[in-house]
Amino acid sequence: MNCQQAEPLINPYADGELDAARIAELEHHIRSCSACALAWRNLQGLRKAVKQDALFFKAPAELRRNVRIELRGQFEPQPRQKWWSWLNVLTTGAAVVCLALLVSDIMTRPSAQQQLAQEIVSSHVRSLMANHAMDVASSDQHTVKPWFDGKVDFAPPVKDLAAREFPLVGGRLDYLGGRAVAALVFQRHKHVINLFIWPDKQANSNPGALPSIKGYNLVHWSHGGMSFWAVSDLNQRELDEFSQIYASN
Numbered sequence: 001m002n003c004q005q006a007e008p009l010i011n012p013y014a015d016g017e018l019d020a021a022r023i024a025e026l027e028h029h030i031r032s033c034s035a036c037a038l039a040w041r042n043l044q045g046l047r048k049a050v051k052q053d054a055l056f057f058k059a060p061a062e063l064r065r066n067v068r069i070e071l072r073g074q075f076e077p078q079p080r081q082k083w084w085s086w087l088n089v090l091t092t093g094a095a096v097v098c099l100a101l102l103v104s105d106i107m108t109r110p111s112a113q114q115q116l117a118q119e120i121v122s123s124h125v126r127s128l129m130a131n132h133a134m135d136v137a138s139s140d141q142h143t144v145k146p147w148f149d150g151k152v153d154f155a156p157p158v159k160d161l162a163a164r165e166f167p168l169v170g171g172r173l174d175y176l177g178g179r180a181v182a183a184l185v186f187q188r189h190k191h192v193i194n195l196f197i198w199p200d201k202q203a204n205s206n207p208g209a210l211p212s213i214k215g216y217n218l219v220h221w222s223h224g225g226m227s228f229w230a231v232s233d234l235n236q237r238e239l240d241e242f243s244q245i246y247a248s249n
Contacts, residue, residue: 010036010040042123135172136171191233203222205222
């Protein structure tokens, strides 16, 4: 089994949907392939993080109260009511409940960008907790950039901002949104900055801050067919400064 055959099987493997023969083949491949092993570890970490993150929200109290009032009104006994009228009441009540649940779900469901931001923060935290911030440790951009050759299907722009007090310290392979991405690692004093890069068809955009997640700040921009996400526990002002410098160099 090669990587191309193994990659689409990792998610079904995590969900317990593979037969014994496929499981044996995939596990043998994962033990011998660092890229697929990383994808498997990241998927496990993501599943754990999703279970921990607050992705489930209760319906607002006012919405729940209005639904209860509506249901009480629908089911109050009425004299000489025909049996088919009860069927109409039941149908109407069920429709009200379904509509209320649908509205609540739409109001509280995280957007695709919010879900990606949560995944990025989880990958950043995981790299620090597992002591796996870097696969290649180097402050030389001409060492870090070639390291990605053959590991990802694109050439990430690697810059050393040591002169601006954001030194490059290395890079690693990561896995986000169902694909392998490049992660460049920078430092600002004792703070680690992860810069995730992958191809994207979005139009060029300037760096913009996103709402922080669990104390971690994020900045996102697009340029030259690439998507850039910077994440760190560094304060927002300095992370904005880093992103502006990287985007303009």
